[in-house]
Amino acid sequence: MKNRADLIIYWGGNPAECHPRHFTKYTIMQKGRYIPNGRKGRTMVLVDIRETPSAKAADVFLQVRPGKDFEVLTALRAVVKGQRVDAASVADTGLSLEQLTDLANRMKACRFGVLFFGMGLSMTRGKHMNSAAALTLAAELNAFTKFVAMPMRGHGNVTGADVIMRYTTAYPFGVNLSRGYPRFNPGEFSTIDLLVRGDNDATLVLGADPGATMPQPAIRHLANTPTIVLDPKVTHTSRLAKVHITTAATGITAPGTVYRMDEIPLPLRPPLTGPYPTDEEVMRRIREAVQRKEQVAA
Amino acid sequence: MNLTVVKNATCTFCGCVCDDIELHADGTRITETKGACILGQSWFKNHTAEHLYPDALIDGKEATVDEAVDAAADILHAAHLPLVYGLSNTTCEAQREAVHLAEIVGGVIDSHTSL
Numbered sequence: 001m002k003n004r005a006d007l008i009i010y011w012g013g014n015p016a017e018c019h020p021r022h023f024t025k026y027t028i029m030q031k032g033r034y035i036p037n038g039r040k041g042r043t044m045v046l047v048d049i050r051e052t053p054s055a056k057a058a059d060v061f062l063q064v065r066p067g068k069d070f071e072v073l074t075a076l077r078a079v080v081k082g083q084r085v086d087a088a089s090v091a092d093t094g095l096s097l098e099q100l101t102d103l104a105n106r107m108k109a110c111r112f113g114v115l116f117f118g119m120g121l122s123m124t125r126g127k128h129m130n131s132a133a134a135l136t137l138a139a140e141l142n143a144f145t146k147f148v149a150m151p152m153r154g155h156g157n158v159t160g161a162d163v164i165m166r167y168t169t170a171y172p173f174g175v176n177l178s179r180g181y182p183r184f185n186p187g188e189f190s191t192i193d194l195l196v197r198g199d200n201d202a203t204l205v206l207g208a209d210p211g212a213t214m215p216q217p218a219i220r221h222l223a224n225t226p227t228i229v230l231d232p233k234v235t236h237t238s239r240l241a242k243v244h245i246t247t248a249a250t251g252i253t254a255p256g257t258v259y260r261m262d263e264i265p266l267p268l269r270p271p272l273t274g275p276y277p278t279d280e281e282v283m284r285r286i287r288e289a290v291q292r293k294e295q296v297a298a
Numbered sequence: 299m300n301l302t303v304v305k306n307a308t309c310t311f312c313g314c315v316c317d318d319i320e321l322h323a324d325g326t327r328i329t330e331t332k333g334a335c336i337l338g339q340s341w342f343k344n345h346t347a348e349h350l351y352p353d354a355l356i357d358g359k360e361a362t363v364d365e366a367v368d369a370a371a372d373i374l375h376a377a378h379l380p381l382v383y384g385l386s387n388t389t390c391e392a393q394r395e396a397v398h399l400a401e402i403v404g405g406v407i408d409s410h411t412s413l
Binding site: 018025156168169173176178205228232243253255256257274287290 | 302304306307308309310311312313314315316317321322323325326327328335336337342345346347348349351352353354355356357358363366367368369370371372373374375376377378379380381382383384385386387388389390391392393394395396397398399400401402403404405406407408409410411412
């Protein structure tokens with residue numbers, strides 16, 4: 001990316017405010033081996049529903065009507081393949097056929113394109129269908145040039161969670177182990193769906209604060225069933241939980257490994273030593289305590 | 299006061315995971331964050347080595363970690379379908395333990411990715 005990407009597209013994300021060093025450290029501002037002029041050698045396109053501060057950094061800004069990302073991606077895939085697209089139906093997305101054709105031409109003409117997609121794409125109407133459409137578009141562009149897609153990850157080590165679950169269970173998230181083998185079905189085994197339907201009868205929350213961010217029915221289920229929280233602070237979720245355990249803060253008082261969003265593992269170098277045990281230690285102790293109870297029961 | 303300087307420290311606030319930050323710490327708090335963005339600065343300065351929170355709480359009352367670990371194990375052992383959720387703001391080592399725990403209790407494990 002640093003050495004080769006001459007077309008960088010951000011879709012449904014606002015890196016200027018949410019990932020402030022993304023431009024300078026990883027993408028448009030970097031000088032690379034085959035991009036010796038840095039910013040001048042790259043084109044940046046921003047696709048979003050509103051003109052965020054990131055638009056100032058973009059060469060091309062495309063404003064999509066809210067909830068129309070899937071339609072835009074699908075029309076774009078057709079334009080890329082040279083299929084006939086009805087201009088009137090494209091207009092409904094907030095963009096014109098000329099804008100889509102221009103973007104498609106840029107995508108096909110670049111030497112190496114990168115499509116970063118944010119939660120503005122993956123968490124709005126269409127959700128994982130939007131992510132799938134973005135990934136399919138990037139895959140199809142490889143018939144013309146080299147093209148990759150990458151999600152813009154928000155929270156610190158959420159990429160690590162994907163990687164760890166993938167290599168231990170073969171699935172990246174929402175894995176049900178109740179039958180003794182892993183099953184994966186987003187929409188059925190994903191957290192919000194489980195909580196809102198009330199399918200699970202206990203919850204252990206680690207490195208998250210769903211009590212502050214989830215929809216009310218999900219929070220109510222967390223409060224009505226026993227919840228366990230491990231966190232460096234007493235959080236909203238801790239207040240409705242049965243058990244809270246204070247743990248060391250990742251990278252500040254706790255050592256370990258975290259994954260960058262491009263799946264590069266990096267070691268932590270904590271500058272402080274704190275009074276609390278690490279998440280790793282507490283999780284291990286809970287697991288050992290459960291195993292002792294199962295042995296007694298068996 | 300014991301001033302330490304950590305070069306190439308890793309910031310875990312957002313998914314960029316910048317690993318070129320220079321941190322100065324006085325043993326209790328981080329005093330300087332060279333190279334960090336404004337989100338990283340507030341992340342590093344928002345945590346200290348102080349004992350600001352109780353070690354553990356059970357039903358909102360202070361408890362020891364041993365008691366809380368045992369209470370947590372009771373809950374998970376008794377549950378038919380426990381959910382292990384979150385995993386973003388923690389280490390890979392803890393995530394591995396979380397998968398192991400979910401397997402033993404026959405639960406569902408999920409992260410912020412599913413939101």
